[in-house]
Amino acid sequence: MVDRPKKPGPIDAPKPSSAPQPIVDIAQDNSTVTAKLPSGESVSVLLYGATVTSWKNADGSDNMWLSEKASLDGSKPVRGGIPVVFPVFGPPPSDHATSSLPQHGFARNSRWEYLGKSTSESPPGATAAGDGGVKLDFGLSNANLSDEFKKAWPHEFGLVYSVTLTKIGLHTSLNVRNEGSGTFEFQVLLHTYLRIADISKTSITGLMDVSYTDKVLNATTHTESNASLSISGEVDRVYASIPQDTTSVLIDNKPRFDVVRDNFPDTVIWNPSKEKAAGMKDFAPADGWKNMICVEVGHVNSWVKLEGGEGWEAGQVIKSLL
Numbered sequence: 001m002v003d004r005p006k007k008p009g010p011i012d013a014p015k016p017s018s019a020p021q022p023i024v025d026i027a028q029d030n031s032t033v034t035a036k037l038p039s040g041e042s043v044s045v046l047l048y049g050a051t052v053t054s055w056k057n058a059d060g061s062d063n064m065w066l067s068e069k070a071s072l073d074g075s076k077p078v079r080g081g082i083p084v085v086f087p088v089f090g091p092p093p094s095d096h097a098t099s100s101l102p103q104h105g106f107a108r109n110s111r112w113e114y115l116g117k118s119t120s121e122s123p124p125g126a127t128a129a130g131d132g133g134v135k136l137d138f139g140l141s142n143a144n145l146s147d148e149f150k151k152a153w154p155h156e157f158g159l160v161y162s163v164t165l166t167k168i169g170l171h172t173s174l175n176v177r178n179e180g181s182g183t184f185e186f187q188v189l190l191h192t193y194l195r196i197a198d199i200s201k202t203s204i205t206g207l208m209d210v211s212y213t214d215k216v217l218n219a220t221t222h223t224e225s226n227a228s229l230s231i232s233g234e235v236d237r238v239y240a241s242i243p244q245d246t247t248s249v250l251i252d253n254k255p256r257f258d259v260v261r262d263n264f265p266d267t268v269i270w271n272p273s274k275e276k277a278a279g280m281k282d283f284a285p286a287d288g289w290k291n292m293i294c295v296e297v298g299h300v301n302s303w304v305k306l307e308g309g310e311g312w313e314a315g316q317v318i319k320s321l322l
Protein backbone atom coordinates (compact mmCIF):
# COMPACT_ATOMS: atom_id res chain seq x y z
CA MET A 1 0.00 0.00 0.00
CA VAL A 2 1.27 3.43 -0.89
CA ASP A 3 1.18 6.04 1.84
CA ARG A 4 -0.31 9.21 0.46
CA PRO A 5 0.37 12.53 2.15
CA LYS A 6 -2.66 13.59 4.17
CA LYS A 7 -4.24 16.93 3.43
CA PRO A 8 -3.82 19.05 6.55
CA GLY A 9 -7.21 19.54 8.14
CA PRO A 10 -8.19 21.57 11.17
CA ILE A 11 -6.89 18.82 13.51
CA ASP A 12 -3.48 18.76 11.79
CA ALA A 13 -3.02 22.50 11.65
CA PRO A 14 -0.02 23.56 13.74
CA LYS A 15 -1.07 25.02 17.05
CA PRO A 16 0.15 28.55 17.62
CA SER A 17 2.99 28.35 20.12
CA SER A 18 3.63 30.99 22.71
CA ALA A 19 7.27 29.83 23.01
CA PRO A 20 9.61 32.17 21.16
CA GLN A 21 11.10 30.55 18.04
CA PRO A 22 14.88 30.44 18.17
CA ILE A 23 16.35 32.69 15.49
CA VAL A 24 19.25 31.36 13.48
CA ASP A 25 21.19 34.17 11.90
CA ILE A 26 22.25 33.40 8.32
CA ALA A 27 24.55 35.75 6.43
CA GLN A 28 25.48 35.16 2.81
CA ASP A 29 27.66 36.99 0.35
CA ASN A 30 29.16 36.00 -2.98
CA SER A 31 31.77 33.77 -1.37
CA THR A 32 30.62 32.58 2.07
CA VAL A 33 27.56 31.41 4.02
CA THR A 34 27.67 31.89 7.79
CA ALA A 35 25.11 30.61 10.30
CA LYS A 36 24.96 31.61 13.95
CA LEU A 37 22.78 29.92 16.57
CA PRO A 38 20.99 32.00 19.21
CA SER A 39 23.31 30.36 21.77
CA GLY A 40 26.38 31.85 19.98
CA GLU A 41 27.90 28.91 18.06
CA SER A 42 28.63 29.63 14.40
CA VAL A 43 29.88 28.03 11.21
CA SER A 44 31.21 29.59 7.99
CA VAL A 45 31.32 27.75 4.68
CA LEU A 46 33.21 29.04 1.67
CA LEU A 47 31.41 28.21 -1.59
CA TYR A 48 34.79 27.41 -3.09
CA GLY A 49 35.17 23.76 -2.16
CA ALA A 50 32.15 23.98 0.20
CA THR A 51 34.99 24.36 2.69
CA VAL A 52 34.04 24.89 6.33
CA THR A 53 36.55 27.60 7.26
CA SER A 54 35.37 28.34 10.79
CA TRP A 55 33.32 26.57 13.45
CA LYS A 56 33.10 28.60 16.63
CA ASN A 57 32.01 27.68 20.13
CA ALA A 58 29.58 29.96 22.00
CA ASP A 59 32.57 31.73 23.63
CA GLY A 60 33.95 32.72 20.20
CA SER A 61 36.88 30.26 20.18
CA ASP A 62 37.35 28.43 16.87
CA ASN A 63 37.51 24.63 16.63
CA MET A 64 38.96 24.82 13.13
CA TRP A 65 42.59 25.54 12.33
CA LEU A 66 42.90 27.84 9.33
CA SER A 67 46.28 28.91 7.98
CA GLU A 68 46.91 32.67 8.10
CA LYS A 69 48.07 32.30 4.50
CA ALA A 70 45.15 30.15 3.30
CA SER A 71 43.90 31.25 -0.12
CA LEU A 72 40.21 32.09 0.22
CA ASP A 73 39.84 33.62 -3.25
CA GLY A 74 39.30 30.39 -5.19
CA SER A 75 42.83 30.27 -6.56
CA LYS A 76 43.77 27.07 -4.70
CA PRO A 77 42.34 24.67 -2.11
CA VAL A 78 42.02 26.07 1.40
CA ARG A 79 44.78 25.19 3.87
CA GLY A 80 42.63 24.57 6.91
CA GLY A 81 39.01 24.06 7.94
CA ILE A 82 37.35 21.08 6.22
CA PRO A 83 38.26 20.72 2.53
CA VAL A 84 36.15 18.02 0.81
CA VAL A 85 38.28 15.46 -1.01
CA PHE A 86 36.48 13.78 -3.98
CA PRO A 87 36.71 11.66 -6.18
CA VAL A 88 40.27 10.60 -5.35
CA PHE A 89 42.43 10.76 -2.23
CA GLY A 90 46.09 11.71 -2.64
CA PRO A 91 47.85 11.53 -5.97
CA PRO A 92 45.58 9.65 -8.43
CA PRO A 93 46.86 6.22 -9.48
CA SER A 94 48.12 6.26 -13.08
CA ASP A 95 46.03 3.19 -13.97
CA HIS A 96 42.72 4.59 -12.69
CA ALA A 97 39.95 6.67 -14.30
CA THR A 98 40.90 9.56 -11.97
CA SER A 99 44.51 9.64 -13.25
CA SER A 100 44.28 13.11 -14.88
CA LEU A 101 42.87 14.80 -11.77
CA PRO A 102 44.95 16.79 -9.28
CA GLN A 103 45.89 15.43 -5.83
CA HIS A 104 42.68 15.02 -3.72
CA GLY A 105 40.41 15.49 -6.77
CA PHE A 106 38.29 18.46 -7.82
CA ALA A 107 35.66 19.01 -5.10
CA ARG A 108 37.94 21.18 -2.94
CA ASN A 109 38.84 23.37 -5.91
CA SER A 110 35.42 23.87 -7.51
CA ARG A 111 32.77 26.41 -6.63
CA TRP A 112 29.68 24.76 -5.12
CA GLU A 113 26.11 26.07 -5.13
CA TYR A 114 24.38 27.02 -1.88
CA LEU A 115 21.10 25.08 -1.94
CA GLY A 116 19.59 26.64 1.17
CA LYS A 117 19.07 26.12 4.87
CA SER A 118 16.71 24.16 7.02
CA THR A 119 16.24 24.36 10.75
CA SER A 120 15.18 21.52 12.97
CA GLU A 121 14.29 20.85 16.58
CA SER A 122 16.28 17.59 16.74
CA PRO A 123 19.04 17.54 14.15
CA PRO A 124 21.63 14.73 14.02
CA GLY A 125 23.86 14.87 17.07
CA ALA A 126 21.23 16.55 19.26
CA THR A 127 21.05 15.02 22.70
CA ALA A 128 18.28 17.04 24.25
CA ALA A 129 15.22 19.02 23.37
CA GLY A 130 16.30 22.56 22.65
CA ASP A 131 19.51 21.44 20.92
CA GLY A 132 17.93 22.62 17.67
CA GLY A 133 20.28 23.58 14.90
CA VAL A 134 20.62 24.63 11.33
CA LYS A 135 21.50 22.62 8.23
CA LEU A 136 23.17 24.27 5.25
CA ASP A 137 23.15 22.31 1.97
CA PHE A 138 25.65 22.72 -0.85
CA GLY A 139 25.57 21.06 -4.27
CA LEU A 140 28.11 20.18 -6.94
CA SER A 141 27.47 18.44 -10.25
CA ASN A 142 29.39 18.00 -13.48
CA ALA A 143 27.68 21.19 -14.76
CA ASN A 144 29.61 23.19 -12.12
CA LEU A 145 33.03 21.86 -13.09
CA SER A 146 35.69 23.58 -15.16
CA ASP A 147 36.15 22.19 -18.68
CA GLU A 148 39.46 20.72 -17.57
CA PHE A 149 37.84 18.73 -14.72
CA LYS A 150 34.85 17.70 -16.88
CA LYS A 151 37.27 16.24 -19.40
CA ALA A 152 39.37 14.51 -16.73
CA TRP A 153 36.31 12.92 -15.06
CA PRO A 154 33.49 12.75 -17.62
CA HIS A 155 30.70 11.43 -15.37
CA GLU A 156 27.27 12.71 -14.57
CA PHE A 157 27.16 13.00 -10.81
CA GLY A 158 25.48 14.97 -8.06
CA LEU A 159 26.97 15.77 -4.67
CA VAL A 160 25.00 17.25 -1.80
CA TYR A 161 27.14 18.27 1.17
CA SER A 162 25.20 19.09 4.34
CA VAL A 163 26.74 21.08 7.17
CA THR A 164 24.60 20.94 10.31
CA LEU A 165 25.44 23.07 13.32
CA THR A 166 24.00 22.29 16.73
CA LYS A 167 24.91 23.32 20.25
CA ILE A 168 26.78 20.10 20.79
CA GLY A 169 28.66 19.69 17.55
CA LEU A 170 29.09 19.93 13.83
CA HIS A 171 27.66 17.28 11.52
CA THR A 172 28.95 17.15 7.97
CA SER A 173 27.68 14.56 5.50
CA LEU A 174 28.10 13.90 1.82
CA ASN A 175 25.56 12.35 -0.50
CA VAL A 176 26.92 11.10 -3.83
CA ARG A 177 24.63 10.20 -6.74
CA ASN A 178 25.50 8.65 -10.06
CA GLU A 179 23.16 10.53 -12.41
CA GLY A 180 24.42 8.75 -15.51
CA SER A 181 23.92 5.24 -16.87
CA GLY A 182 27.50 3.95 -16.61
CA THR A 183 29.41 2.99 -13.46
CA PHE A 184 31.99 5.15 -11.69
CA GLU A 185 34.34 4.68 -8.76
CA PHE A 186 35.36 7.27 -6.18
CA GLN A 187 37.13 7.90 -2.91
CA VAL A 188 36.05 10.60 -0.47
CA LEU A 189 37.53 12.26 2.60
CA LEU A 190 36.63 15.14 4.91
CA HIS A 191 40.06 16.69 5.48
CA THR A 192 39.35 18.24 8.89
CA TYR A 193 41.98 20.50 10.48
CA LEU A 194 41.19 20.60 14.22
CA ARG A 195 42.63 23.47 16.24
CA ILE A 196 44.42 22.26 19.35
CA ALA A 197 46.30 24.00 22.17
CA ASP A 198 49.56 22.06 21.89
CA ILE A 199 50.52 19.09 19.71
CA SER A 200 53.06 17.92 22.30
CA LYS A 201 50.24 17.43 24.82
CA THR A 202 47.86 15.82 22.29
CA SER A 203 46.89 12.18 22.13
CA ILE A 204 44.45 10.25 19.98
CA THR A 205 42.37 7.28 21.04
CA GLY A 206 40.04 4.91 19.22
CA LEU A 207 42.52 3.42 16.76
CA MET A 208 43.91 0.53 18.81
CA ASP A 209 44.46 -2.70 16.84
CA VAL A 210 43.60 -0.99 13.55
CA SER A 211 45.77 -1.64 10.51
CA TYR A 212 47.32 1.48 8.94
CA THR A 213 49.52 2.55 6.06
CA ASP A 214 52.33 4.81 7.21
CA LYS A 215 53.00 7.30 4.39
CA VAL A 216 56.01 8.68 6.29
CA LEU A 217 57.57 5.18 6.42
CA ASN A 218 57.39 4.40 2.67
CA ALA A 219 53.71 3.37 2.75
CA THR A 220 54.41 0.31 4.89
CA THR A 221 51.56 -1.39 6.73
CA HIS A 222 51.41 -1.66 10.52
CA THR A 223 48.90 -2.36 13.28
CA GLU A 224 48.26 0.30 15.91
CA SER A 225 49.48 -0.98 19.26
CA ASN A 226 48.84 2.22 21.25
CA ALA A 227 45.54 2.73 23.03
CA SER A 228 46.58 6.37 23.17
CA LEU A 229 48.70 7.71 20.32
CA SER A 230 51.02 10.69 20.92
CA ILE A 231 52.30 12.85 18.07
CA SER A 232 56.04 13.36 18.30
CA GLY A 233 56.94 14.29 14.71
CA GLU A 234 55.53 14.16 11.20
CA VAL A 235 52.56 11.80 11.04
CA ASP A 236 50.67 10.75 7.89
CA ARG A 237 48.78 7.52 8.43
CA VAL A 238 45.76 5.96 6.77
CA TYR A 239 43.86 3.84 9.30
CA ALA A 240 41.60 1.43 7.41
CA SER A 241 38.33 -0.37 8.16
CA ILE A 242 38.09 0.92 11.72
CA PRO A 243 35.58 -1.07 13.78
CA GLN A 244 35.19 1.60 16.50
CA ASP A 245 32.98 4.51 15.38
CA THR A 246 34.72 7.24 17.42
CA THR A 247 38.22 8.71 17.27
CA SER A 248 38.97 11.11 20.11
CA VAL A 249 41.50 13.90 20.47
CA LEU A 250 42.70 14.58 24.01
CA ILE A 251 44.84 17.40 25.38
CA ASP A 252 46.68 16.59 28.61
CA ASN A 253 44.56 13.42 28.71
CA LYS A 254 41.37 15.52 28.76
CA PRO A 255 38.90 14.84 25.91
CA ARG A 256 38.83 17.82 23.49
CA PHE A 257 37.10 16.41 20.37
CA ASP A 258 35.15 13.27 19.53
CA VAL A 259 34.96 12.50 15.82
CA VAL A 260 32.15 10.03 15.14
CA ARG A 261 32.06 8.26 11.78
CA ASP A 262 28.89 7.17 9.99
CA ASN A 263 29.53 4.85 7.02
CA PHE A 264 33.11 6.13 6.70
CA PRO A 265 35.42 3.13 7.31
CA ASP A 266 38.79 4.94 7.28
CA THR A 267 40.56 7.85 9.00
CA VAL A 268 43.75 9.70 8.10
CA ILE A 269 45.81 11.24 10.90
CA TRP A 270 48.06 13.99 9.58
CA ASN A 271 50.41 16.58 11.02
CA PRO A 272 53.22 17.90 8.79
CA SER A 273 55.55 18.86 11.66
CA LYS A 274 58.13 21.64 11.26
CA GLU A 275 60.00 20.69 8.07
CA LYS A 276 57.00 19.74 5.89
CA ALA A 277 55.05 22.79 7.12
CA ALA A 278 57.97 25.01 6.09
CA GLY A 279 57.71 23.56 2.56
CA MET A 280 54.07 24.67 2.13
CA LYS A 281 53.73 28.24 0.81
CA ASP A 282 50.23 28.64 2.23
CA PHE A 283 51.06 27.39 5.74
CA ALA A 284 51.28 30.07 8.44
CA PRO A 285 52.36 30.83 11.05
CA ALA A 286 55.53 28.77 10.69
CA ASP A 287 54.87 27.01 14.00
CA GLY A 288 51.14 26.57 13.25
CA TRP A 289 51.66 22.79 13.05
CA LYS A 290 51.83 22.87 16.87
CA ASN A 291 48.19 23.98 16.95
CA MET A 292 46.58 21.61 14.47
CA ILE A 293 45.85 17.96 14.00
CA CYS A 294 44.04 16.57 10.99
CA VAL A 295 41.57 13.79 11.75
CA GLU A 296 40.18 13.03 8.30
CA VAL A 297 37.31 10.57 8.03
CA GLY A 298 36.79 8.97 4.67
CA HIS A 299 36.49 6.05 2.32
CA VAL A 300 40.00 6.03 0.90
CA ASN A 301 41.51 2.60 1.34
CA SER A 302 39.35 1.19 -1.44
CA TRP A 303 36.97 2.60 -4.06
CA VAL A 304 33.23 3.03 -3.74
CA LYS A 305 31.59 1.75 -6.92
CA LEU A 306 28.31 3.37 -7.98
CA GLU A 307 26.12 2.01 -10.76
CA GLY A 308 24.05 4.45 -12.82
CA GLY A 309 21.16 5.80 -10.75
CA GLU A 310 22.65 4.68 -7.42
CA GLY A 311 23.47 6.83 -4.39
CA TRP A 312 25.78 6.65 -1.38
CA GLU A 313 25.99 8.69 1.79
CA ALA A 314 28.35 9.04 4.76
CA GLY A 315 29.11 11.63 7.41
CA GLN A 316 30.78 12.63 10.64
CA VAL A 317 29.74 14.35 13.84
CA ILE A 318 32.51 16.34 15.55
CA LYS A 319 31.82 17.16 19.19
CA SER A 320 33.72 20.02 20.78
CA LEU A 321 34.26 18.95 24.40
CA LEU A 322 35.22 22.16 26.13
Ligand SMILES: O=P(O)(O)OC[C@H]1O[C@@H](O)[C@H](O)[C@@H](O)[C@@H]1O
Nearest residue numbers: 103104191215236237268270296
Ligand atom coordinates in the same frame (compact mmCIF):
# COMPACT_ATOMS: atom_id res chain seq x y z
O1 LIG B 1 48.83 19.60 0.58
P1 LIG B 1 47.52 18.88 0.38
O2 LIG B 1 47.30 18.45 -1.05
O3 LIG B 1 46.37 19.65 0.94
O4 LIG B 1 47.62 17.53 1.21
C1 LIG B 1 47.88 17.57 2.56
C2 LIG B 1 47.98 16.15 3.15
O5 LIG B 1 46.70 15.56 3.09
C3 LIG B 1 46.63 14.32 3.79
O6 LIG B 1 45.32 13.85 3.73
C4 LIG B 1 47.56 13.34 3.13
O7 LIG B 1 47.54 12.09 3.81
C5 LIG B 1 48.97 13.89 3.11
O8 LIG B 1 49.83 13.00 2.44
C6 LIG B 1 48.98 15.26 2.44
O9 LIG B 1 50.28 15.79 2.53
